Amino acid sequence: MTPEFVLGCIILIVGVIAAGFPRPMTYLGRLISLEIPAFGLLLIMLAYDEMLALLTFIGVTAISTFVLVRVIERKEAVE
Amino acid sequence: MEIAYPVGLVVVAAAIIIGFTALVREKDDLHRILLTDLAEILALVLIALVATDLAEALILPGLVVGISELMAISEVYITKEGLRAPAGPAFRIEVMDSAPGILALILVAYGIVLSGFTGGVIAAVGVVFYFMCRGHAERFELIETVSGYAWAFWIGAFFIFMFLPGYWFFAVMIAGGAILIKVMAKMSLVGTMRGGGPDV
Numbered sequence: 009m010t011p012e013f014v015l016g017c018i019i020l021i022v023g024v025i026a027a028g029f030p031r032p033m034t035y036l037g038r039l040i041s042l043e044i045p046a047f048g049l050l051l052i053m054l055a056y057d058e059m060l061a062l063l064t065f066i067g068v069t070a071i072s073t074f075v076l077v078r079v080i081e082r083k084e085a086v087e
Numbered sequence: 088m089e090i091a092y093p094v095g096l097v098v099v100a101a102a103i104i105i106g107f108t109a110l111v112r113e114k115d116d117l118h119r120i121l122l123t124d125l126a127e128i129l130a131l132v133l134i135a136l137v138a139t140d141l142a143e144a145l146i147l148p149g150l151v152v153g154i155s156e157l158m159a160i161s162e163v164y165i166t167k168e169g170l171r172a173p174a175g176p177a178f179r180i181e182v183m184d185s186a187p188g189i190l191a192l193i194l195v196a197y198g199i200v201l202s203g204f205t206g207g208v209i210a211a212v213g214v215v216f217y218f219m220c221r222g223h224a225e226r227f228e229l230i231e232t233v234s235g236y237a238w239a240f241w242i243g244a245f246f247i248f249m250f251l252p253g254y255w256f257f258a259v260m261i262a263g264g265a266i267l268i269k270v271m272a273k274m275s276l277v278g279t280m281r282g283g284g285p286d287v
Contacts, residue, residue, distance in 0.1 A: 009091050017098040024102040027125050028109030038121045044100070044112045045128050049135065052095070053146075056138040058203045065131070066184040067208035068150045071215060071277055072124065072157050072278060082170040083117055 016051030023048050035080045037074070095136040104131050117170075120160055127153040147204055154236070158277070183220040191217035202263035207270025214271060218278025227276070234272035240265035 022042030030037045046069055053062045097171075106129055110122045127149075134145045191213040198210025245261035247254055 009094070013091055013095070016287070017095065020102055021098060024105045024125065028122070033118075035121065038118065042121065042124055042128075045125060049128050049132050053089075053135050054134060055102050056135060056142070058135060058138075058143050058242075060203075061135065061143045061150075063201065064147055064205045065151055067205070067212045068154050068267065069266070070212045071208075071274060072154050073213065074219070074277065075154075075158050075161055076121065076124070078137055079120070079164060079170075080285050082165060083168070083174065085172075086170055087166075 010055045013055035016055060019049030019051060020045050028049050033081065035073045039076055039080065061074075094139075095132075099129060099132050099136065104133070116164060120164060121156075123160065124153075125156065127157075186221040187217045189221060199267065202267050204266055204270055206263075207267045208274065210267065211271045211274030211277075214275040215278035218275065227279075230272045230275070232268050237265040237268040237272070241269065 019036070023046070026044050027038060027041040030041050046065075050062060050065065053065070103126075106122065106125050110119065110126070113122060115118050130151075131146055132150055134142050134149060136142075148164035192215025195210045196204040196218070198208075198213065199208060200206070219276070241262055244258040244265065247261070251258075
């Protein structure tokens with residue numbers, strides 16, 4: 009039980025609650041809240057020295073954020 | 088390690104229950120797509136708890152499936168709702184004018200140092216960022232051709248592993264370089280999704 013692991017678990021739970029039930033129920037707010045459990049996952053990977061998985065996750069997250077922002081941008085333009 | 092695994096499992100189980108409760112209670116489709124991303128993160132935590140090389144080997148395809156699934160679902164959603172690109176001038180951000188060159192250079196250089204699948208993704212982020220900020224007018228047939236040859240080299244490297252195991256280092260180098268080019272070429276297409284080019 010390294011400190012990174014404990015911190016990662018705490019951030020994961022907090023982040024899942026934040027992303028599951030965001031207070032102002034907006035798309036952008038939920039997208040930003042999604043970064044919190046992702047950070048918990050990064051800390052858990054760090055605790056187990058999974059360097060390749062960590063770096064790939066950071067890269068793929070950047071691309072998936074771009075894909076989601078594109079959808080939200082179009083959805084908000086309609087409303 | 089002996090204590091960490093059950094504790095981690097309990098934490099993930101609680102997180103999955105919370106996440107899927109939110110998913111069931113949600114009515115809006117786009118919110119559901121965002122929660123799909125959350126479910127993917129929870130699945131990756133479950134794999135990461137295995138804490139061996141096996142976990143790394145399983146996380147990489149998990150990430151690929153996740154991103155492609157996300158792209159497919161978002162495209163289906165856009166088509167279903169009939170959403171169009173917002174009209175009017177795009178917003179101007181100063182960083183998007185000054186940073187792309189140097190940032191893309193750093194990311195691509197680091198990606199080449201890493202090589203393999205991870206390097207391909209890191210380099211692709213640099214290329215995607217550059218395309219997004221500067222627009223694109225490249226010949227995508229050329230990129231596709233290079234990607235196809237890289238795929239063939241990758242397969243060839245596996246034949247070296249099988250038939251000439253003595254040359255394993257040579258094969259590792261070929262496979263690492265080929266998968267770098269392959270992933271980078273495929274993922275760089277994401278950068279063109281914003282439109283603005285001649286063919287989109």
